[in-house]
Amino acid sequence: AQSVTQLDSQVPVFEEAPVELRCNYSSSVSVYLFWYVQYPNQGLQLLLKYLSGSTLVESINGFEAEFNKSQTSFHLRKPSVHISDTAEYFCAVSLLNSGNTPLVFGKGTRLSVIA
Amino acid sequence: GAGVSQSPSNKVTEKGKDVELRCDPISGHTALYWYRQSLGQGLEFLIYFQGNSAPDKSGLPSDRFSAERTGGSVSTLTIQRTQQEDSAVYLCASRLAVASYNEQFFGPGTRLTVL
Numbered sequence: 112a113q114s115v116t117q118l119d120s121q122v123p124v125f126e127e128a129p130v131e132l133r134c135n136y137s138s139s140v141s142v143y144l145f146w147y148v149q150y151p152n153q154g155l156q157l158l159l160k161y162l163s164g165s166t167l168v169e170s171i172n173g174f175e176a177e178f179n180k181s182q183t184s185f186h187l188r189k190p191s192v193h194i195s196d197t198a199e200y201f202c203a204v205s206l207l208n209s210g211n212t213p214l215v216f217g218k219g220t221r222l223s224v225i226a
Numbered sequence: 227g228a229g230v231s232q233s234p235s236n237k238v239t240e241k242g243k244d245v246e247l248r249c250d251p252i253s254g255h256t257a258l259y260w261y262r263q264s265l266g267q268g269l270e271f272l273i274y275f276q277g278n279s280a281p282d283k284s285g286l287p288s289d290r291f292s293a294e295r296t297g298g299s300v301s302t303l304t305i306q307r308t309q310q311e312d313s314a315v316y317l318c319a320s321r322l323a324v325a326s327y328n329e330q331f332f333g334p335g336t337r338l339t340v341l
Contacts, residue, residue, distance in 0.1 A: 117268075145329075153334060155319075205327075214269075215271070219269075
């Protein structure tokens with residue numbers, strides 16, 4: 112079975128400061144990795160994903176995540192956050208090549224950007 | 227429609243009553259998932275449907291929970307004899323099954339409050 116640990120439940124950060132949201136996973140087989148974002152009063156949106164290839168993946172709004180197989184991590188980073196980045200962020204995994212299996216989510220990290 | 231829709235957006239009910247939550251997936255998506263998002267618990271998988279196959283019900287927390295999917299499209303999640311611990315946001319997601327990876331598109335959710 113797979114599991115996902117998001118080490119921080121809440122992360123407050125000042126505007127324009129860098130941020131890292133940590134995600135570690137446990138799995139005996141290879142997995143796909145995802146970060147979803149949930150803005151206040153909205154549904155989940157896919158932020159970025161790692162399927163294969165380059166271990167560094169980027170989103171269109173400046174976030175990036177790096178897959179580290181040896182550390183079983185997929186931390187999310189942004190060099191300079193905006194007020195609009197305030198949201199809850201969920202790390203998730205699914206089995207490689209088992210597209211129908213449900214996602215396994217972490218408990219989420221609430222990012223609060225302070226002006 | 228363009229995205230996954232869910233209704234109602236909010237539901238307040240009294241303990242012991244039955245509730246039905248509806249999900250309309252993206253047209254053409256054959257895989258449909260239900261998740262529950264409880265405060266501080268992240269998202270937990272409940273049930274998923276894939277085409278005409280028997281649904282995977284392994285995530286349903288009790289026999290008070292059931293779901294059906296009619297005509298391979300709309301799905302209804304039913305909770306009988308609701309309890310206060312059922313209060314949560316219920317999220318539906320759909321997926322284009324031919325995709326090789328597990329990108330799921332989420333609806334806005336139904337917030338259920340059991341008094």
